[in-house]
Amino acid sequence: MPQYDVTFIADVSVTERITAASKVQAREFAQKLINDTNVGEKKLDLDWEIEDIDRVEEHVIKPGDHVCDNCGKGWPEDKLEPIRDLHQRVAPGEIMPSGECPECHCLCHPQTAEATS
Numbered sequence: 001m002p003q004y005d006v007t008f009i010a011d012v013s014v015t016e017r018i019t020a021a022s023k024v025q026a027r028e029f030a031q032k033l034i035n036d037t038n039v040g041e042k043k044l045d046l047d048w049e050i051e052d053i054d055r056v057e058e059h060v061i062k063p064g065d066h067v068c069d070n071c072g073k074g075w076p077e078d079k080l081e082p083i084r085d086l087h088q089r090v091a092p093g094e095i096m097p098s099g100e101c102p103e104c105h106c107l108c109h110p111q112t113a114e115a116t117s
C-alpha cells in the first residue's frame with residue numbers, strides 16, 4: 001500500500017508517515033490522529049490542522065542494492081544501518097548480511113543474480 005507524508009500544523013508542525021490506499025484515506029487517517037490527539041512524538045493536545053499530504057515514492061530496487069529480508073525494499077550500501085546483535089541474528093554458515101534495513105531494521109543482503117524483483 002502506498003505511504004503518504006502528512007504534515008500537520010498547529011503552533012508547531014510535525015510530519016507523520018501514514019500508510020493508506022489513497023490520499024483521501026490518508027486524510028481520513030490523519031484526521032483520526034487529530035481526533036485521538038495522537039499527532040507528533042509528544043502527543044501534544046493542540047488544535048492540529050492538516051497542511052500537506054505528499055505521496056512517498058515507492059522504493060525501487062536498483063542493481064547493486066541490498067535487499068531487506070522482511071519488507072523487500074532495496075537500499076544502497078550507504079543507507080544501511082549497522083547490524084545490532086549480529087551474533088544472535090546470523091547462524092554459522094549463513095550468508096553474512098550487509099546491514100540493517102533503515103525502515104524495519106530487519107537484515108539486508110546483497111542483491112543476488114537469482115533475485116527476481
Ligand SMILES: [Zn+2]
Pocket residue numbers: 068069070071072073101102103104105106
Ligand atoms: Zn525492511
